[in-house]
Amino acid sequence: MSNVASVLKEEFARVARKEIRREIATLKKASAAYRSEIAALKRRVQETERLLRRGNTRAQSSAAAGDAGSAAQGTRFSAKSMASQRRRLGLSAAECGLLVGASAQSIYNWEEGKARPRAQHLPAIFALRALGRREANKIVELRKAA
Numbered sequence: 231m232s233n234v235a236s237v238l239k240e241e242f243a244r245v246a247r248k249e250i251r252r253e254i255a256t257l258k259k260a261s262a263a264y265r266s267e268i269a270a271l272k273r274r275v276q277e278t279e280r281l282l283r284r285g286n287t288r289a290q291s292s293a294a295a296g297d298a299g300s301a302a303q304g305t306r307f308s309a310k311s312m313a314s315q316r317r318r319l320g321l322s323a324a325e326c327g328l329l330v331g332a333s334a335q336s337i338y339n340w341e342e343g344k345a346r347p348r349a350q351h352l353p354a355i356f357a358l359r360a361l362g363r364r365e366a367n368k369i370v371e372l373r374k375a376a
Contacts, residue, residue, distance in 0.1 A: 305356050313341040315358045319366045328373045329366060330354040 316326045316337070323334040323341075330337070330351050339345040347355060358366075 305352075307340075307347060307352060307355065309341050309343040312337075312355065315355075316341070319358065319361065319363050321366060321370070325366075325370045326358075328370050329358065329361075 316323070319326075321329070323337040326337050327334045330347075331354055332347070332351055336345070336347070340347055361369075
């Protein structure tokens with residue numbers, strides 16, 4: 231009699247494992263589908279945020295270009311670029327301020343990233359990129375004399 235009971239017990243365990251395996255397989259498929267859907271949604275959110283950031287910078291630069299008039303479209307202000315342009319031209323912050331039409335403290339704040347230049351200063355800042363050292367020094371001397 232114990233042999234029949236053990237065989238019956240083994241059969242119940244086998245059937246239970248089979249049922250559990252079938253249930254788990256459907257859960258695994260659903261879980262994998264959810265994970266791939268979540269990953270796709272994360273990619274969409276990242277892409278949307280990237281487009282929003284790009285759209286905001288374009289909106290800001292186009293607004294600055296509209297206000298300033300001569301700022302080239304698509305140009306952006308960068309604190310590092312401002313500092314490197316000043317070093318390239320060999321200018322002090324006060325001299326750079328004379329070129330741009332701002333104070334030396336404003337130049338320092340822009341370079342440190344503590345402040346951003348107003349739209350009226352952007353065309354002059356972008357014009358620094360096209361100046362050479364001699365031209366910049368001539369303009370500074372003329373403005374110091376005036």
